[in-house]
Amino acid sequence: MTNFFDPKLLSKYDTSGPRYTSYPTAVEFKESFDRRDLERENKLRAAEPLSVYIHIPFCHSLCYYCGCNKIVTRHSSKADIYLDYLEIEISQRAKTFGSRPVHQLHLGGGTPSFLSAKQLTRLMTMLKKHFVFSLNIEMSIEIDPRKVELELAVELAKMGFNRLSIGVQDTNENVQRAINREQSTEFISLFVQQAEQAGFESINVDLIYGLPHQTKEIFSKTLFDVTKELDPDRISLFSYAHMPVIFPSQRKIRDGWLPSSDEKLALMKLGIETLTRHGYELIGMDHFAKPDDELARAQREGKLHRNFQGYTTHGEYDLLGFGTSAISSIGRVYSQNTKSLTDYYRRLDEYGNAVDKGKRLSFDDLIRRQVIKEIMCNLYLDKKVIERLFDIRFDDYFSYELVSLSPFIHDGLVTNNRENIRVSPEARLLVRNICMSFDAYLKNHIQQKRFSRVI
Numbered sequence: 001m002t003n004f005f006d007p008k009l010l011s012k013y014d015t016s017g018p019r020y021t022s023y024p025t026a027v028e029f030k031e032s033f034d035r036r037d038l039e040r041e042n043k044l045r046a047a048e049p050l051s052v053y054i055h056i057p058f059c060h061s062l063c064y065y066c067g068c069n070k071i072v073t074r075h076s077s078k079a080d081i082y083l084d085y086l087e088i089e090i091s092q093r094a095k096t097f098g099s100r101p102v103h104q105l106h107l108g109g110g111t112p113s114f115l116s117a118k119q120l121t122r123l124m125t126m127l128k129k130h131f132v133f134s135l136n137i138e139m140s141i142e143i144d145p146r147k148v149e150l151e152l153a154v155e156l157a158k159m160g161f162n163r164l165s166i167g168v169q170d171t172n173e174n175v176q177r178a179i180n181r182e183q184s185t186e187f188i189s190l191f192v193q194q195a196e197q198a199g200f201e202s203i204n205v206d207l208i209y210g211l212p213h214q215t216k217e218i219f220s221k222t223l224f225d226v227t228k229e230l231d232p233d234r235i236s237l238f239s240y241a242h243m244p245v246i247f248p249s250q251r252k253i254r255d256g257w258l259p260s261s262d263e264k265l266a267l268m269k270l271g272i273e274t275l276t277r278h279g280y281e282l283i284g285m286d287h288f289a290k291p292d293d294e295l296a297r298a299q300r301e302g303k304l305h306r307n308f309q310g311y312t313t314h315g316e317y318d319l320l321g322f323g324t325s326a327i328s329s330i331g332r333v334y335s336q337n338t339k340s341l342t343d344y345y346r347r348l349d350e351y352g353n354a355v356d357k358g359k360r361l362s363f364d365d366l367i368r369r370q371v372i373k374e375i376m377c378n379l380y381l382d383k384k385v386i387e388r389l390f391d392i393r394f395d396d397y398f399s400y401e402l403v404s405l406s407p408f409i410h411d412g413l414v415t416n417n418r419e420n421i422r423v424s425p426e427a428r429l430l431v432r433n434i435c436m437s438f439d440a441y442l443k444n445h446i447q448q449k450r451f452s453r454v455i
C-alpha cells in the first residue's frame with residue numbers, strides 16, 4: 001500500500017493548522033459583519049437547494065476530551081425551552097429562506113439524542129411547517145449511545161432519518177474511564193442492527209486515536225470490535241488534540257497518560273492500515289468508507305466536497321444553521337450564531353435572530369476557497385478551471401504561494417506544472433499543510449496556535 005508514514009516527513013510537517021472545513025476559517029468571522037448580507041446574498045440564490053444544520057448543545061455528561069460547544073445538564077426540560085427559541089429562529093429565517101428546497105438535514109451537537117423522541121418529533125414538525133423537504137432528502141443525526149433506548153432507531157427512521165453517526169472513540173474500559181465516556185459496545189452493536197433493520201442507509205462510527213492509555217494492542221481490539229461487530233458504512237478516524245489551555249475539561253487528562261508522538265503516529269498507522277485492509281477506502285485525510293458508499297464513489301469521481309461536518313457528497317449546497325454556535329454559509333457570506341445559550345435567548349427575544357459574527361468573502365477569499373477545497377477533496381487542482389472561473393493567470397496570481405510549495409515539491413510530495421498541481425498519495429495526510437500555502441490569513445503565527453496539530 002501507499003506509504004503515508006515516512007516518520008521524517010510527518011514530523012517535519014507536523015505543525016498546527018486549520019482543518020479547512022471552511023475558508024476563511026471561523027476565527028476570521030467578525031462582529032462588525034453586516035447582518036443583512038445573508039439576506040442580500042440569498043436573493044441571488046433563491047431557487048437553489050439548502051442544507052440545514054441544527055445544533056443541540058446539551059449533553060448528559062462531560063467527555064473530558066471534548067472541544068465542542070456544549071452544556072452538561074440532567075434536566076431534559078431545558079431542551080423544551082431551547083426548542084421554543086429554535087422555533088422563533090426557524091420561523092424568522094423561513095421568511096427569507098423558506099422557499100428553497102431542503103436536500104439535506106443534519107442534527108449535531110452537543111448531543112442531538114439528548115432530545116426525547118417527543119422533543120425530536122416536535123423539532124421535525126416545526127421544521128416541516130416552515131421548510132419544504134425534498135423527497136429524497138438526506139437526514140442525519142449524531143447519537144450518544146449511553147443514554148438512548150434501542151427503540152429510538154425505529155422512531156428516528158419513522159421521522160425520516162436515514163443516516164446516523166455514533167461516537168465510539170475507543171471500546172477499551174480503561175480508556176473510556178480516563179475520558180469519562182463509559183459505554184457498552186454490545187449495546188452499540190444492537191443499536192446499529194436495529195437501525196439497519198429500520199432502514200437506515202448509512203451508519204458512521206467516530207473513532208479517536210491518541211487518547212489516554214491507548215496502546216497498539218488496545219486500539220487494535222477497538223478496530224477489531226468496530227469492523228467485526230459494528231461493520232459501519234463509514235468510519236471517521238480523528239486525532240485527539242490535547243489543548244487543555246483552550247478546553248479546560250482536558251485538564252482532567254494527565255499528560256503522562258497520553259501516548260508519545262511516536263506512539264500516536266503508530267496508532268494512526270495501525271488505524272489506517274487495519275481499516276484499508278478490511279476493505280474501507282480512505283476518504284480525504286481522516287474518513288473511511290466502504291467502496292459502494294456514496295462518499296467513496298464521490299471521491300473516485302472527483303466530486304467530493306467539504307463542509308463544517310467534514311467530507312461530504314453535497315458540500316455545494318448553501319448551509320443554513322440554527323441554534324447556538326451554528327454556522328450558515330450562503331454564497332459568499334458566512335455567519336455564526338452566538339455560542340452562549342443565554343445570549344442566544346436574549347438575541348432571539350430582542351432581534352429575532354442570534355447572529356453574532358460573520359464574514360463576506362472578498363474576491364481573493366473566493367479564489368482561495370476554491371483552490372483549498374479542490375486540493376483538500378481531490379488532491380488535485382486544474383489551474384485552467386480556476387483561471388476560467390475567476391479570470392486570473394494562476395501562476396501570476398499565486399507566484400508567492402507557488403514558491404512556498406517548494407519544500408513539498410523538493411520532498412516529492414507535490415508536483416506543479418503549467419496545467420495543474422497534484423498532491424502525491426504519499427502526502428495525503430499532509431494535505432492540510434499543503435493548503436496552508438494558499439491561506440492568506442495564516443501569516444499571523446500567533447493565531448496558528450488556535451488550531452490543532454496536523455498529526
Ligand code: SF4
Pocket residue numbers: 058059060061062063066067068070109110111144167
Ligand atoms: S463528546 Fe459529545 S457527548 Fe461528549 S461532551 Fe462532547 S458533545 Fe457531549
